[in-house]
Amino acid sequence: DQQVKQNSPSLSVQEGRISILNCDYTNSMFDYFLWYKKYPAEGPTFLISISSIKDKNEDGRFTVFLNKSAKHLSLHIVPSQPGDSAVYFCAARSIIQGAQKLVFGQGTRLTINP
C-alpha cells in the first residue's frame, strides 16, 4: 500500500505563475515531512521541510503547507522559474522502535514554460 501519494505525475506551469504540488498520506504516525527536488542524472536534493506541529513553513519562493486533518501537504513555488523544472518528491518520516525512516511519494515532474 502506498502510504505517501503524489497523484499528479506531471504539472506544467507558466514562468512567473504559482506552482502547487500536492501530496497525500495515510499514516497518522508521520511526524515530519520533506520535499526533495531532483534533476536528471542527479540525486535528490533537500528543498524544504515541515514538522507535524506546524501548518506552514516558508523559505524564499518555497512554502509548504500541512493540513493534518486532511493528511495533505502541498508545496507552493512563487514565482515559478525555468530552473524549477525538475521532479519533486514528497517524503514522510516515521519513527518506530527508534528506527527513523522516510517514505517517498512517486514524484511529480514540474515543467516551467517560458
Next chain:
Amino acid sequence: DAEITQSPRHKITETGRQVTLACHQTWNHNNMFWYRQDLGHGLRLIHYSYGVQDTNKGEVSDGYSVSRSNTEDLPLTLESAASSQTSVYFCASRAGGGDTQYFGPGTRLTVL
C-alpha cells in the same frame, strides 16, 4: 567540502552475476541508506545502517545485502543480479539526530 559519492555511475551486467555498488560519505554521518528509484514507485528503501556493524532491511531488501565496516562506506551487493533489479540506485546519509537525508548522485544499473 564534505560529500557523498557513488560508483560506478553506470553499470551493465548479466543475469546471475554478483554486483557491488559503492557509496562513500565524508560527513561522518552514522546513518546511511540505500534506495532504488523506479517509475511509478518513487524511492523505495532497500537497506539501512545506523552505525558500524549495524544493518537493517528495508521494504525491498530481497536479493540485496549491505555491510558496514566503517563509518564512511555502505556498499550494496546484488548477490545474483536479476532483470527486475534494473533500476537507479541512490545512497543517502543522515547525521544522528538529524532530520534530513542527503543523497548521492545515483548509479544506473542495467541487468541484461
